Amino acid sequence: MKHITFYLDFISPYAYLAFEKLPEALKGISYSVTYKPLLFAGLLKHHGQLGPAEIVGKREWTYRQVLWLAHExxxxFQLPARHPFNPLPLLRLAVxxxxxxxxxxxxCETLLRHVWRGGADAADESRLGQMTALLAPQRAPGSVEVKADLKAHTDEAIQQGVFGVPTITVDGKLFWGLDALPMLRAYLLGNAWFDGLxxxxxRQLESGATRPKP
Structure with a gap:
């Protein structure tokens, strides 16, 4: 049996799509999963990047694409009333x-569907209260311990080279995004390509140009 780790942030529509399709993608394979919520913004800050929803043009394309992918x-799937939003309350609740x-x-399913189904405001306090009552967390979401665990997930992911969500790790290999699910399946089925060079x-390819920093 292979053990995989699924890093996610509820703010990501791709995390929702990949989460929903994971059982189908790995049908017939013996595996177990650990789900680790992390702060996507923490990854972006570490790598010096903007999120897709922070870039004009890319924002609109992202929403169109995920709507199409869900349809296909x-x-x-419905876009929430506002996006991006502050995902910390949902992340801490999950942890x-x-x-x-x-x-x-x-x-994870409950919180992802809270965001990506129904078209409501994912950060609405009354809805957060309903989610908290439904999930009955073992610990206080605002506790120091929970905050530390969430940070630890994010730091761990960065140390492993994770740069986006969703990312699935197995045997030290990273598979990023919804479209990596077929590749993940092939690896878990023992495809010989992964034993090649x-x-x-x-990783070894040299860069031919470096863009100067502003």
């Missing part, structure tokens, strides 16, 4: 639902 894959800070699939060759 037959998934229920608080488990003593070790790793929520189960039900918790191409995986490591991608």
């Amino acid at each position: 894959q037959g998934l229920e 608080a639902c488990d003593a070790k800070g790793t929520p189960n699939r039900y918790v 191409d995986w490591d060759a991608a």
